[in-house]
Amino acid sequence: MSASDNGRAVAGSETIFFTRTYDEALDLVREARTYLAGRGKEDVRHLPVEANFGYAAESLRLTTRLTEGMAWLLYQRALQAEEITAAEAQKEECHLQHLEICLPEEPVCDPAILPEGLQSLLERSERLYQRLLRLDQQGQEAYRRANS
Template sequence: MRDTISMVRNLDKHLVDNLYVEAMVLADEARSFFDQRADEHRVLLDNRGRVDFACEALKATTRLMHVIAWLLTQRAILNGELPRHAREEEAHRLGLAAPTDSTVTQQFRQDMATLIVASEDLYDRVARLERQLLGRIQDVAPAPPPSPARDLMARLERAL
């Protein structure tokens, strides 16, 4: 049983660490894109398209920040820096992120659309992992009641 728990924790740590690296790489790609190539995209859009572009840029970066914050929290839990029950607290849950309407992304060039889809995909995978981790907490059966014999022995030891 203990080996199984250890294996699951190691797998969780591996998943969280890999997702964290992926999130940081994607965040760096997004930063680079918005710093260097966003203007050339915006000039090709009409006024409505520019507003859509700004909104979708905010949505993508918000998704990434929610993911990174959640993954950092999970790393802290797995490293013993936060208690396991912190995972259930609302403050440590994955923040909600607005989805992107696929018809909106059709007006953008491929690299912007790819960035949006990648942020949604990463967010969806992390949300699925969060549901699985929280589901494990709920699936944990309560400890069986102590056996009457052990209870009697404990009372006898206390009485002596």
């Protein structure tokens, strides 16, 4: 990969790490889509009425995490491909923004009442989102240090 505007070449290991993370996120998006459009519809029919709100709320949390995570990864891909500058990548819309939704203090319901398929997707999407958040914060801090 070519050197960026500030002269720093992107190391091969960083590119491999990014590609694996991007692929993991995309696979999780596909899996969530398949689950929510298929098995999830069947699973929700068997839930007690009081669990329906929790299922709906946590499904929305899942899709919000994945959508925001993929958007962040696409901005990072654009940055690596030099389609945007490091300064442009500091705009608010280029960062993870919905922490209160994606990483709530308390879940809407007891996760144990949710179907196993949704529980698994929620757990894995949360781990991915937390990892992306750490990377986003590290990137912002590195940019601040480099430009102070």
